[in-house]
Each structure stands twice: as C-alpha cells, then as structure tokens.
Amino acid sequence: MKKIIPLLALAATLSGCAALQNKAPDYRKMMVGNWMLDDISVEGQEGSFKVTLFNEAPLECFSGSAWTLTRPNSLGTYVLNEGVDCQAGLQREIRWTIYKTGTGEQQFQFKRLDAEGDPMDNNVGYRLDILSLDASGMQLRDEVTVNGQPLYLVYTFSRQ
Template sequence: MKIKFLFFTLAIFLLAACGSTKVVRSSQKGLKGNWTLSSITTSEGGIVKIKQLFNQASPGCFEGSQWSFVSNNNSGTYTFQDASCSASANSIKWFMEENGDEVNFLWKFIPEGTKAKDVKTGYKLKLVSQSETEFVLAQDAAFEGSIITIYYDFIRN
C-alpha cells in the first residue's frame, strides 16, 4: 500500500513538472521569427529620460529595431534601424524560465568574436503578454530614487 501511495505521489510531481516546462516551451516557440520592437514606454508614461538601455544604446536606437529569434538553439540577433545608431547585427543568446506564475525572458548580448559561455552578464525581463502577432516584455529599473517598469512592445514582421 505504501508503495502505491509513493508511486502515485511521484507521478503527480512528474506531471506537475512536465506541465510547467510546456508553458515555457510554448512561449519560446511563439517567439520564433522576426519581430520589430515597436515601442518602449514606462509605468511613468512615455519613456521618461532613460539615457541607455541594456548598457548599450539609447531608447531611440532600440525603438524600431529588428529582432530575430531562433527557438531551437536559443540564439538571435537585433539590428538598430535609426541612422544615428550602429547598424550592425548584434548577436544574442536567450531562453525563458518559469518562476511561479511568471515566465521570464533572459538574454545576453554576445559581442563579435566572443563565445556565449564567456559572457557572464545578461538581462531578465518578465513576459507580460504574448500572442501570434505581438508580445510585451517588462523590466523593473531604478530611476531617480524609485522603481519604474519599462515595457518593450514587439510586433511580428
């Protein structure tokens, strides 16, 4: 009797674990393809006065940027479209993880000539919403002594 109970309990844990990875797997597959970062807003309304995003460029460079996500190897690129920004393709590695009721999008910029395993820093954003044609990521950031949320709205190309 104890063995049946133990087996039943183990089976429930396994089913629960498989269910959570299906959410992440589905979210990752949903990002496959080409996207445009259409707008960047904050919980304070507009973009406020953020000078630099992801330690790389101004919000103006990121708005309108073209992103490509490959879900089977978690790689991708993004390219700035603004003429005043660097036009080269920037390589990234990304993945998604489930954290309670949230799905997080984690990514890191891979400089040219560098292996992904050698890059130790990256960024964690919350997946706010996702559909076949758009998705929204959110990032909390310190700004003038308080915490604001930055929203990144993507639309499928």
C-alpha cells in the same frame, strides 16, 4: 489501510500539479522568428530621464529595432535604428532562452555577444517578464532603476 489512503491522495495531488505545469505555453517555440519593436512605454515615473538599454544605447535607438530569434542554436540579433546618439544599423548578436522562475513564471533572457560569439558585460545577461505572447505579437517588461526609483519599460513587438 489508513496510511495508504493519504498516500494515494498525495500522489494524485502531485500528479495533478505536474500535469498543470506541463500545460504552460512553450514560449521558446513561440518566440522564434522575426520581430519589430514597435513601442517602448514607460511606467512608474513621470518626467524626462535618460535610460541606456541593455548597456547598448538610449531607449530611443531601440524603438523600431528589428529582432531575429532562432531556435536550433538559441542565437539571435537586434538591429538598431537611426536617431540622435544612435549607431544606425548597429547589429548585435545575442544568445537567448526562456528562464523559469521559482514561481513558475517565464522570462525572456538574453546575453549580448561580441564579434567572436563570447558573452559581453562580464557574462551578465538581461531578463524581461513575458506579459503576453501570441502568433502576432508579444509584450515584455523590464525593471530599471532611475534616480533611485524603479521604472518599468514595456516593450511591444509585432511579428514580421
């Protein structure tokens, strides 16, 4: 009897933890749709520097870009804006998903695709922390290294 009580307590604790894990928001469903990247803010460093985002284009080219994320096949696109050093109207196909870290945090993960639908960049993808996500907007954060120091980019999207 003395052994059964601790086992029952452990089982109750584990089932309670599982119930909490199941209450995590379904970011995958929430992200499906059309998004506008309204702002990219920089945290962690001051001054002027040049950053190429996602091995594609300068930061300025992504500000105002349109993103579409679909669910059935996990595909999506982003379309860049006009600007200096930007290929206006460049449309890139992506494959995206939600990655769950070992600590239970969720990240937006994507890989750029070539014209045949194959992963680019030697099959390397990108993961951005999900800071907030609701029916009207989302904020994602990316860490990059500039001059040997971490730099955080916060992407603010609005649903279209």
